[in-house]
Amino acid sequence: MTDTTAAGAHAGIRKNTGDVALAIEGLTKSYPAKRNLLGRVTETVDAVRGVSLEVRSGETLALVGESGAGKSTVGRLALRLIEPDTGSIKVLGDDITAMGRSDLRKVRGRATMIFQDPFKSLNPRAQIKYSIAEPMLSQGGYSSSDRDKRVAALLDRVGLTAHHLERFPYEMSGGQLQRVAIARALVTDPEVVVCDEPVAALDMSIRSHVINLLRELQAERNLAYLFISHDMSLVRVIADRIAVMKRGEIVECDEAAALFSDSANEYTRTLLSAIPAAHPSQRTFRPAPTSRIAG
Numbered sequence: 001m002t003d004t005t006a007a008g009a010h011a012g013i014r015k016n017t018g019d020v021a022l023a024i025e026g027l028t029k030s031y032p033a034k035r036n037l038l039g040r041v042t043e044t045v046d047a048v049r050g051v052s053l054e055v056r057s058g059e060t061l062a063l064v065g066e067s068g069a070g071k072s073t074v075g076r077l078a079l080r081l082i083e084p085d086t087g088s089i090k091v092l093g094d095d096i097t098a099m100g101r102s103d104l105r106k107v108r109g110r111a112t113m114i115f116q117d118p119f120k121s122l123n124p125r126a127q128i129k130y131s132i133a134e135p136m137l138s139q140g141g142y143s144s145s146d147r148d149k150r151v152a153a154l155l156d157r158v159g160l161t162a163h164h165l166e167r168f169p170y171e172m173s174g175g176q177l178q179r180v181a182i183a184r185a186l187v188t189d190p191e192v193v194v195c196d197e198p199v200a201a202l203d204m205s206i207r208s209h210v211i212n213l214l215r216e217l218q219a220e221r222n223l224a225y226l227f228i229s230h231d232m233s234l235v236r237v238i239a240d241r242i243a244v245m246k247r248g249e250i251v252e253c254d255e256a257a258a259l260f261s262d263s264a265n266e267y268t269r270t271l272l273s274a275i276p277a278a279h280p281s282q283r284t285f286r287p288a289p290t291s292r293i294a295g
């Protein structure tokens with residue numbers, strides 16, 4: 001399927017969406033909310049309630065909703081970073097719901113995650129070259145020269161240079177670090193990437209460059225993105241389809257263009273009405289012409 005959305009047309013990126021890369025069905029997850037003096041759970045919060053979604057190769061499915069709706073929990077469940085109470089998860093056709101640890105580790109090379117805050121997601125004590133290479137070490141099967149080549153190639157692709165290899169996170173800006181996190185997420189050639197608010201922690205001025213980078217990489221590698229965001233103006237630019245979450249459930253899932261033009265769902269319309277007006281608000285997301293600014 002070729003992308004015909006305004007978002008796809010904007011940067012001249014044409015997409016070929018293909019097979020289902022990520023499929024989750026009937027996922028539920030509750031967390032302990034209160035414990036008694038003996039440490040027993042006396043109250044739980046139903047963070048995710050019967051969520052089913054599919055993301056195809058090459059497409060971006062945005063998962064939106066207000067704070068606390070359960071978006072991040074779904075993202076983590078999708079890669080089994082946390083365990084579901086019920087439901088099933090398939091990555092590239094493989095059912096990973098009950099998969100053992102060593103098989104799951106292999107899956108983690110094919111399905112990865114980019115977190116909101118690179119200052120928290122990257123090891124503060126590791127040089128950048130180790131942070132990027134680490135997923136290859138944990139996967140195994142890469143020679144030392146192969147690892148070096150891949151780190152160098154990805155560093156260049158995300159707009160950084162060999163000068164950054166020996167730096168530590170505290171020596172870099174948030175935008176540069178998120179580029180490092182992207183390089184790290186892609187170094188094992190995954191096909192599925194869960195992006196959890198990947199630009200929300202960055203300065204407004206560099207968000208669009210990082211978003212463009214993500215879009216270019218998706219087109220080059222036919223990546224399936226589950227893109228978690230609460231920013232509807234950003235979602236308008238990046239999403240092919242949108243799933244709307246409210247209190248743990250999906251209340252609507254549709255093509256982005258259809259959802260923006262005439263959603264009948266009251267909650268979706270409330271989210272859309274929160275998009276700042278076009279006029280000169282710094283808060284409205286605008287795509288940048290290129291990703292090649294190492295912000």
Ligand SMILES: Nc1ncnc2c1ncn2[C@@H]1O[C@H](COP(=O)(O)OP(=O)(O)OP(=O)(O)O)[C@@H](O)[C@H]1O
Nearest residue numbers: 031032045047066067068069070071072073074230
């Ligand atoms: N580790 C946890 N322990 C207990 N409750 C949690 C935990 N993680 C999330 N929750 C609760 O689960 C619900 C869903 O949280 P989640 O972070 O998935 O929502 P979200 O839509 O991603 O919100 P935000 O946009 O604010 O990150 C919330 O009520 C939250 O307080």
